[in-house]
Amino acid sequence: MAIQIAMDFRDINCLLSAPKGATDPRSAPFYDYLQAHACIQLIAVRDDARLLGIDAPGLAICCIEIETMNQIAIKKAIALEGCLNSRRRLLRQLSSISFGLPLSRVLALASAGQNGTQHQVQQQHTHLAPPPPPGPISAADDQFLDQLEHANFLFFWEQANPQTGLIKDRCNVRANDKSLSASIASTGFGLTAICIGEKRGFIGYPMARQRVLQTLSFLWHKLPTHRGFFFHFANMNTGERIWDSEVSSVDTAILLCGVLTCLQYFQDKDIDDLAHAIFDRVQWNWLSEDTSLLSMGWTPELGFIPSRWDLYSELMMMYLLGMGSQSYPLESDAWIAWKRTIFEYDGLRYIGSFAPLFVHQYSQAWFDFRNKRDHFADYFENSVVATEVHRRFCTELHSQFSDYSSDLWGITASDSPRGYVVWGGPPAMGPIDGAVVPAAAGGSLPFLPISTMRVLRNMHDRYPKAWCRYGFVDAFNPMTGWYDTDVIGIDTGITMLMAENLRSDFIWETFMKNPEAQRGMEKAGFKPYQPGPMPFK
Numbered sequence: 001m002a003i004q005i006a007m008d009f010r011d012i013n014c015l016l017s018a019p020k021g022a023t024d025p026r027s028a029p030f031y032d033y034l035q036a037h038a039c040i041q042l043i044a045v046r047d048d049a050r051l052l053g054i055d056a057p058g059l060a061i062c063c064i065e066i067e068t069m070n071q072i073a074i075k076k077a078i079a080l081e082g083c084l085n086s087r088r089r090l091l092r093q094l095s096s097i098s099f100g101l102p103l104s105r106v107l108a109l110a111s112a113g114q115n116g117t118q119h120q121v122q123q124q125h126t127h128l129a130p131p132p133p134p135g136p137i138s139a140a141d142d143q144f145l146d147q148l149e150h151a152n153f154l155f156f157w158e159q160a161n162p163q164t165g166l167i168k169d170r171c172n173v174r175a176n177d178k179s180l181s182a183s184i185a186s187t188g189f190g191l192t193a194i195c196i197g198e199k200r201g202f203i204g205y206p207m208a209r210q211r212v213l214q215t216l217s218f219l220w221h222k223l224p225t226h227r228g229f230f231f232h233f234a235n236m237n238t239g240e241r242i243w244d245s246e247v248s249s250v251d252t253a254i255l256l257c258g259v260l261t262c263l264q265y266f267q268d269k270d271i272d273d274l275a276h277a278i279f280d281r282v283q284w285n286w287l288s289e290d291t292s293l294l295s296m297g298w299t300p301e302l303g304f305i306p307s308r309w310d311l312y313s314e315l316m317m318m319y320l321l322g323m324g325s326q327s328y329p330l331e332s333d334a335w336i337a338w339k340r341t342i343f344e345y346d347g348l349r350y351i352g353s354f355a356p357l358f359v360h361q362y363s364q365a366w367f368d369f370r371n372k373r374d375h376f377a378d379y380f381e382n383s384v385v386a387t388e389v390h391r392r393f394c395t396e397l398h399s400q401f402s403d404y405s406s407d408l409w410g411i412t413a414s415d416s417p418r419g420y421v422v423w424g425g426p427p428a429m430g431p432i433d434g435a436v437v438p439a440a441a442g443g444s445l446p447f448l449p450i451s452t453m454r455v456l457r458n459m460h461d462r463y464p465k466a467w468c469r470y471g472f473v474d475a476f477n478p479m480t481g482w483y484d485t486d487v488i489g490i491d492t493g494i495t496m497l498m499a500e501n502l503r504s505d506f507i508w509e510t511f512m513k514n515p516e517a518q519r520g521m522e523k524a525g526f527k528p529y530q531p532g533p534m535p536f537k
Helices: 011-016 028-039 067-079 087-093 105-112 139-158 184-200 205-221 248-267 269-280 316-324 363-367 380-395 436-442 449-464 489-504 507-509 513-523
Strands: 002-006 044-048 118-122 170-172 182-183 233-235 297-299 340-345 347-350 414-416 419-421 486-488
Touching: 002 513, 067 105, 139 184, 139 449, 139 489, 182 184, 184 205, 184 248, 184 489, 184 507, 205 248, 205 269, 248 269, 248 316, 248 363, 248 507, 316 363, 316 513, 347 380, 363 380, 363 507, 380 449, 414 486, 436 449, 436 489, 486 489, 489 507
Parallel strands: 118 340
Antiparallel strands: 002 044, 170 486, 182 233, 340 347, 414 419
């Protein structure tokens, strides 16, 4: 019989770490979870139990008789497959996800139990991929990154409405793109990109200042908010909410990071006043409701999204900003409330998630975690290890996908011929098909400079169809000859910011001047220290 499962990829760990009764399909908590997600965050996965490897009787979580409402919603989401074009259209049935990892393998991890806020997952492999050589980037590499950053900057400058400052979520670079959908995350990356652009001479100071002022004024006076949080998607010309999108906690955090970067970079009273006003009205303590954990969002129609930010991911920026707020601060215990799962791969241990590589990148684009640690970890070094693990994971797939090598690797959430997919590993999420995603290497530039530069230069030099006016297209597959037609704001943004951080530390140094960022890290218990050598360097 076919199994139908409603699941958000960020909630797999949530279900695995829940008490046994809560994962029983007959239990009220599990039924409520499915029912709510059918309305808000539905991801449809339909497959035969044999193909999923679901045979053991103990895997009750995968034997779900979905209620009629859920079935209708799932069918609707499946009908949309192939028409997907945005990461967080994972919400409101506007996206689908397919998992390459058999659910039986994932669920088997649940038997390991729960040890405080940290868990351990081990992966067995036949051999070690060779580690990358250490060393700084060359002058030629720096010149290439300047070219890449300039191309990235053009996306954020040209694909924005100059009156509102809102920036498109994505753009088709092979056609006359007339879409009007903006995202607040793309706008947050774009505000930071303007700072880089002015610093690098891509744009003059008067034009940069005017665009930032125009954007902040629209954010403060006109763009709809709820308790200071912004709706995920908006019409770039009017600011009107589109697609019944949610008030998004993580996307608001990305926007605020861009706002605070502009505050420190321009040192302009008008920008200063608007930036503080926008930041100070965000009611972080409302979003946490009656717990220390932040909800993923809220909608006028259904209230809070049931899923909470309770597992290591891009969540760090949210909690640090919330704890750094003076108007509606989060308590310091929010920082220790989320789980830090320990993974082990080829002898390398790191905090991770059953999620793509971008979770190790986003918070680190602005917050400088280098040479600091809290009670649990050095998160910069943790991202270094996680990136090296992903590199090894990809190169070990060479026998299945001949294009993967030390010259070409990197898989993270991106476009595909089937629509937007959340893929990566380890463990394998997919189904992986030999595609590569430039933002996987681009967003990891400060972590593994030599290895990631090797990949980006190879993509640029050997695959000209992967390059466009705005840099790299979102994804491509050398084995099949498929090249995406689109660039996506958040993937272009993480590449540009991390390239600049590698070259000059500019975003880290500018953003960390904000008292809000400093207070957040202080409340989280970060202390300076001198890290030791990495085991693979």
